Amino acid sequence: MAITKQIPDTIFAANSFCPGCGHGIVIRLIAEVLDEMDLSDRTIGVLAVGCSCLVNRTLAVDLMQSAHGRATAAAAGIKRTRPGNLVFTYQGDGDAISIGIAETLYSAQRDEKITQIIVNNGVFGMTGGQMSPTTLVGQRTATSEKGRNSEINGDPVNIMKLLSQFNTAYLARGSVHDAANILKTKQYIRTAFELQMRGEGFTCVEVISPCPTNWHMTPDQAVERIANEVLEVYPLGEFVKGEHQK
Amino acid sequence: MKKLMKGNYALAEGAIRAGCRLFAGYPITPQTEILEYLSSHMAEAGGTFVQTESELAGINMVIGAAAAGARAMTSSSGPGFSLKQEGISYLSSMEVPAVIVDVMRYGIGLGNVVLGQADYFQVTKGGGHGGYKVPVYAPASVQENADFVFKAFDTAEAYRTPVIILSDAAIGQMMGSVELPDPIEHDINKFDWTLKGRDARHPTGRKMTDVIYYDYAFDDYDPHIRARYAKMHDELQEWEEVETEDAELLMVAYGISSRVCKEAVRLARGEGIKAGLLRPITLWPFPEKAMTKFNGRIKGYLSVEMNACGQMVEDVALHAGGTKVYSDPTGRKVADSEDLVALIKDILAGKIEEVF
CATH class of the missing domain: 3.40.50.970 (Thiamin diphosphate (ThDP)-binding fold, Pyr/PP domains)
Known part of the structure; x- marks a missing residue:
């Protein structure tokens, strides 16, 4: 049987991410889930500053461009105004975990009924690969030329652990470095959207994603690095599911 | 009620x-x-x-x-x-x-x-x-x-x-x-235009971002911004006038300071001094249309505001058209109406130097 790959209805133009970038996969997964749930007409997305801006040019839903780090606050304002809509944020690790850490944590703390999607590639991508909160110890970036030094820069931030402090509806970390994990990540996004539409509360899916351009690697090397190094620091799975106390 | x-x-x-x-x-x-x-x-x-x-x-x-x-x-x-x-x-x-x-x-x-x-x-x-x-x-x-x-x-x-x-x-x-x-x-x-979920008019969804990206061609953006602010500038100016008709000196003040200036106008008029008040209701756009009525006809504007160095006084000066501008930044003290009358007398007597 021939297998053909369909472009989801909710994608209206080819994306402009770098070759081997994980963003395009995450956007496709979101689009597939929206198609399958028949939710594209009721969806409002909030984009972060950074590579996330490029989503405006590919995803066919209502989208708003937020200020750097403030996407979950803006999304909360949208969701509280239009509780019947699906409202999600699309942010990188720099946006959600560095400058936007307060908004991220307090959206979870208030149990805002939104879905936060954090694409974690361990660097500030749009600005050229500077160190981010999730850069691994020893990882070389444009602002850690000799590798991240934990004595100077501290250790990488595990956002799933931080968010686990709060009473949320769903927390999961997936990865898009291989086919099996891409399918799992899609299920995580679907679960988060379903829980939001049931009014359950704050849902967040972190996605480990390759950035070959700023890692100075080929796409193949980048996915190998995720499998061999990154997942050791950021283990995958569902961390909160169903034990949400209202 | x-x-x-x-x-x-x-x-x-x-x-x-x-x-x-x-x-x-x-x-x-x-x-x-x-x-x-x-x-x-x-x-x-x-x-x-x-x-x-x-x-x-x-x-x-x-x-x-x-x-x-x-x-x-x-x-x-x-x-x-x-x-x-x-x-x-x-x-x-x-x-x-x-x-x-x-x-x-x-x-x-x-x-x-x-x-x-x-x-x-x-x-x-x-x-x-x-x-x-x-x-x-x-x-x-x-x-x-x-x-x-x-x-x-x-x-x-x-x-x-x-x-x-x-x-x-x-x-x-x-x-x-x-x-x-x-x-x-x-x-x-x-x-x-508000976000509510895409529809037939917006089949690929609304893209609410800086209008520089989607709504205007490169050469159209700056003219759009200029026209947008020119329209607000022309249409939104609001102000209140108190005893301005025959005034020789107009205080310019807003908020709390304008309340004291109103009292100062009353006191000054009681002494036969032709003082008035121009109270901007919009601070941007500044009510320059009002000032054009008085420029050249009065002896001066006196800007009264509660800060250390004077801020609004610069906008008064910008639109005074050469009419003298005096400044009374009252700092942390609310202006005093009797002090203002004394100041107005001194200004009209030529004892105070204008700031612009």
Whole structure:
């Protein structure tokens, strides 16, 4: 049987991410889930500053461009105004975990009924690969030329652990470095959207994603690095599911 | 029926009656009563009140709610207002209407919670990045605190812009009688452009971002911005005149200082001195149309404001057309009407040097 790959209805133009970038996969997964749930007409997305801006040019839903780090606050304002809509944020690790850490944590703390999607590639991508909160110890970036030094820069931030402090509806970390994990990540996004539409509360899916351009690697090397190094620091799975106390 | 209310409460109640259904803010003196009032009354009106983790979250929650069609508002003062300015720039660039209140305090940095009018530059000159302009209404009474919220939301929607209400600690904290406006309901689907989910008119979804990206071709963007602000500049100027007809000297003052100036006009007139008051109701656009009526006909303008060096006086000078401009920045002290009359006498006697 021939297998053909369909472009989801909710994608209206080819994306402009770098070759081997994980963003395009995450956007496709979101689009597939929206198609399958028949939710594209009721969806409002909030984009972060950074590579996330490029989503405006590919995803066919209502989208708003937020200020750097403030996407979950803006999304909360949208969701509280239009509780019947699906409202999600699309942010990188720099946006959600560095400058936007307060908004991220307090959206979870208030149990805002939104879905936060954090694409974690361990660097500030749009600005050229500077160190981010999730850069691994020893990882070389444009602002850690000799590798991240934990004595100077501290250790990488595990956002799933931080968010686990709060009473949320769903927390999961997936990865898009291989086919099996891409399918799992899609299920995580679907679960988060379903829980939001049931009014359950704050849902967040972190996605480990390759950035070959700023890692100075080929796409193949980048996915190998995720499998061999990154997942050791950021283990995958569902961390909160169903034990949400209202 | 008139009620006796504190200025900040009147403003907060005015917001609810103007159809505001999301308020997100953070405590800071002297605006905190707005936050406190709405924390209990917003839910009764079916709206949302959120005490956010910071002013940044507050203004950005307002951006989201406003983008989704709600009438949304936040308020702050001095240092807290500074934090909102990135968001005000975003609202301006996205052309999204919202109302931001600054109940001014005094001073630079942390400054002080005492009475003051220290934020004129910040609100009228586009304190955030990029060179935007925001209509600014300056209430001078408890009544205007309530009324100007309506005016602010109407202007915000008509011009798709954030609007600032520049109140001050005195106006916010004073008790006064107020006839509360009749409440209105705002429909979040009133405008096609608000985020609500894609539809036949927007098959690939609305893209609400800086209009520089999608809405205007490269060569059309700057003319659009110029035309947008020129329109606001031409159409929004508002002011009040007190005894201006035959005046030889016009005080220019807003907010708390304008109340004292009104008293000074009365005292001066009692002594046969032809003093008047020009009270800007909009600080941007500055009521230069009013000034063109008096330029060259009067002996001078006297700018009276509660800050250390004078701020509004620069706008008075900009539009005085060569008429002499005198400055009385009263610092942390509220102007005194008798002192003002003495100053006016000295000015008219040629004993005081103009600043412009």
